[in-house]
Amino acid sequence: MTAPLWTVDEICAHTNGVMAKATDIASPVDHITIDSRMCRKGSLFVALPGATADGHQFLAKVAGADASAAIVTKPDNAVELTQIIVPDCLTALTDLAV
Numbered sequence: 771m772t773a774p775l776w777t778v779d780e781i782c783a784h785t786n787g788v789m790a791k792a793t794d795i796a797s798p799v800d801h802i803t804i805d806s807r808m809c810r811k812g813s814l815f816v817a818l819p820g821a822t823a824d825g826h827q828f829l830a831k832v833a834g835a836d837a838s839a840a841i842v843t844k845p846d847n848a849v850e851l852t853q854i855i856v857p858d859c860l861t862a863l864t865d866l867a868v
Contacts, residue, residue: 774798
């Protein structure tokens with residue numbers, strides 16, 4: 771694990787998100803991805819909608835990879851994963867880039 775970029779709590783505050791299914795808000799994030807196959811411990815997954823698939827479909831896989839959290843517009847209460855609910859995932863991702 772490299773040095774953390776953020777904690778889950780800081781990401782929530784920076785994106786003006788609302789925390790759902792908060793399992794560990796102090797969990798460090800050292801990796802941000804939009805590809806569920808790249809998730810690992812310390813990852814933040816951003817569930818972007820795509821032309822053929824919606825990232826929200828992969829939240830269970832992300833949780834299974836031990837990711838720290840996911841940024842979502844539609845929380846999945848069946849998945850044990852900290853989810854940060856925002857109005858628009860792409861906007862939240864760009865907020866983190868600034």
